[in-house]
């Protein structure tokens with residue numbers, strides 16, 4: 001007997017070999033997809049009638065700082081350097097472990113509600129984010145943020161904590177948690193330090209999550225310091241490989257794109273954060289054309305201001321049509337692939353597609369809504385008309401986290417109230 005059967009659904013598999021099923025069935029057993037077809041002979045404890053809905057792979061958010069939900073709307077409409085140095089970092093100096101737990105749990109709740117089933121995070125007090133991931137049932141690749149700032153002692157302390165975290169949580173929560181090293185950026189960490197972090201990551205078989213060329217200011221600072229940009233510096237110290245997740249990648253030359261492609265680096269595109277902080281437009285069309293693995297991320301809620309990947313998909317599609325002057329750039333299906341298949345590849349998880357043998361991370365989108373009617377093309381509808389609040393059911397690792405808009409894994413009101421209170425207290429400490 002299977003665990004879950006989803007029937008009567010439009011099945012958007014994202015599997016190029018299988019295509020879509022207009023009226024299909026997905027069978028889940030032991031956390032995996034065991035059958036996809038028109039009908040099944042199986043029976044299951046839980047049978048979900050998904051008539052009028054789309055079942056598709058859960059979305060993958062490849063760059064966020066989950067606990068920053070506490071800073072949602074706290075410091076808007078500012079320059080990145082001022083935003084980070086004058087507002088966010090002083091407030092972060094007041095963060096406690098408990099704050100991070102509450103903020104991370106709020107983030108997990110928001111992601112479950114908006115159809116994200118796994119995410120890559122870089123922050124502090126990461127044990128707390130890991131506990132929130134464990135409790136919420138989501139899947140995540142987590143890293144402790146290492147911000148050396150040319151201070152050897154701080155570098156060592158951060159790296160030690162990063163390593164402890166990597167080792168403590170690798171493979172935890174039944175394999176749902178993976179750990180990575182999280183050196184913050186090439187303009188906040190020295191080349192020497194970054195090389196050391198790479199070396200440690202290699203020893204531990206862990207990936208690396210880093211911000212790269214988010215701003216022009218970073219590009220100019222790198223040219224001044226090293227006589228070359230971040231991508232060339234990182235390449236020269238042997239940092240790059242398929243184990244690297246590089247967020248933003250806005251200020252790239254054609255040569256940089258070629259390096260990222262050659263090294264198999266995974267890029268996380270965060271269009272809303274880049275637009276909000278006016279960081280610039282990443283050359284995503286070119287990267288995709290040349291075969292770079294580009295996925296989508298929201299960045300933290302202080303620069304977005306939510307974790308809704310549906311908004312991110314639409315924004316990515318629109319931004320690159322405008323930027324290239326080409327309305328055929330980034331069509332809906334390609335953007336969906338970025339948010340599913342490419343994201344899963346970036347995190348090295350067996351998810352992102354509905355395919356027999358893959359992990360059962362999937363979402364059911366309620367299409368019986370005024371703004372989703374009529375429906376001529378499902379991918380178009382998902383990217384251009386749908387939003388995170390159209391998700392009715394979220395399943396991760398074969399476990400139902402939200403059933404028909406009811407979140408089963410946490411007390412939703414309590415999570416909201418506690419996060420609200422923690423955020424207010426945190427901000428008043430920061431302003432004191």
Ligand SMILES: O=c1[nH]cnc2c1ncn2[C@@H]1O[C@H](CO)[C@@H](O)[C@H]1O
Pocket residue numbers: 065084088089092122123124144145146182184211214273299300303
């Ligand atoms: O867009 C961004 N660019 C640079 N740093 C950021 C951004 N968003 C968040 N952080 C910062 O990264 C650190 C986590 O390791 C935190 O200090 C967080 O505020």
Ligand SMILES: [Zn+2]
Pocket residue numbers: 063064065211247299300
């Ligand atoms: Zn970030």
